[in-house]
Amino acid sequence: MLQPVELYNALGKxxxxxxxxxxxKVYDQLPETTCSGCATCCNWGSPPAFFIEYLNMYKFLRDQRKDHWQEILGKATEYFYLELVDTGQKCPFLNENKSCSIYEVRPFTCRSYGLLSKKDFETGDRGLQGMARKFWDEYQIKIPDELINSELSWCDKVSFGKDKYLEKTTLAGLAAQIGKLDCTFFPQDLVDKEGTLLPYPVHLMNTVLGSGARARKLKVMKEFSDCGTKELLKPFVEKACAFQF
Ligand code: SF4
Ligand code: SF4
Structure with missing residues (x-):
């Protein structure tokens, strides 16, 4: 992912x-939704977002959330490092009053939650079993069973002024329009091989902490997984909190 200087080039482009x-315009094609606002979906984690959505969110944080930079950067750093080993992590943009601090620029994934029928939503592998095996086999990092077995449930409290759920193909078509924008920033083979969909905190930490963030992540995860402590995390939180947008 891009580093700060390149990020500003990308924002300009x-x-x-x-x-x-x-x-x-793509977002506007989704119906407006209302729900009970219980925040269960946001407690589950931070959903993936395209790079162009991240740029949009970055601009919003820079221009409209200056008073919250430190708080957001601190929470996003913890989330980035510990999302797979700490059962207490939730989306770092969730406020104490259960609202989204970046609601205006929340990603397509959040906007489209609740628009599919239960059957369509539950189709496919949504668990973490495969990833848990990989982390144990390659790094001896244990992902807690509570996380492995948790799945974001379908929500029946979303209303959107239509009597029919959207088709999966409709949502996929809209997401593809956003994905096309990402292809203007990265080589096609990188997009095909790695994809550009990452949770906002991961995009943000790649910018804030640089390219070594992923390598250091494994050490921080292992410390937390083995000892339940966050000593290795502290300097990264301090560094991130000093970041200037
Ligand atoms: S979409 Fe459902 S789970 Fe999410 S906040 Fe609304 S009611 Fe709660
Ligand atoms: S970005 Fe906002 S709406 Fe999406 S999961 Fe986080 S708090 Fe919830």
């Missing part, structure tokens, strides 16, 4: 080419 307007 997105603005010059009206990509944020294109993104908003």
């Amino acid at each position: 997105a603005e010059q080419n009206n990509f944020f307007m294109t993104l908003q």
Whole structure:
């Protein structure tokens, strides 16, 4: 992922080419939803977002959430390092009053939650079994059973002024329009091989902490998984909190 200087080039390119307007037009094709606001879905974790959505979110944080930078960066750092080993992690953008601090720029994944029928939502592998095996085999890091066996449930409390759920293909088509914008920032083979969908805190930490963040992540995860402590995490939280957007 891009480092800060390149990030600003990417922001300039997105603005010059009206990509944020294109993104908003895709969002506008989703129906407005209402729900009971229990925040169960946000407690489950931070969902994946395209790179162009991250740029949109970064711009919003920079321009409209200056008073919350430290708090958000601290929570996002913890989430980035511990999401797979600490059962207490939740989306770092969730406020104490159960609202989303970046609601205006929340990603497509959050906007489209609740728009599929139960049957469509529950189709496919949504668990962490495969990833848990990989982390144990390669790094001897134990992902807690509570996380392995947890799945984001379908929510029946979302209303959106239509009597029919959206088709999976409709949502996939809209997501593909956003994905196309990402292809203007990265080589096609990188997009095909690795994808550009990452949770916002992961995009953000790749910018804030640089390219070694992923390698250091395994050490911090292992410390927490083996001892339940966060000593190795402290300097990364301090560094992240000093970041200037
Ligand atoms: S979509 Fe459902 S789970 Fe999420 S906040 Fe609304 S009611 Fe709660
Ligand atoms: S970005 Fe906002 S809406 Fe999405 S999971 Fe986080 S707090 Fe919830």
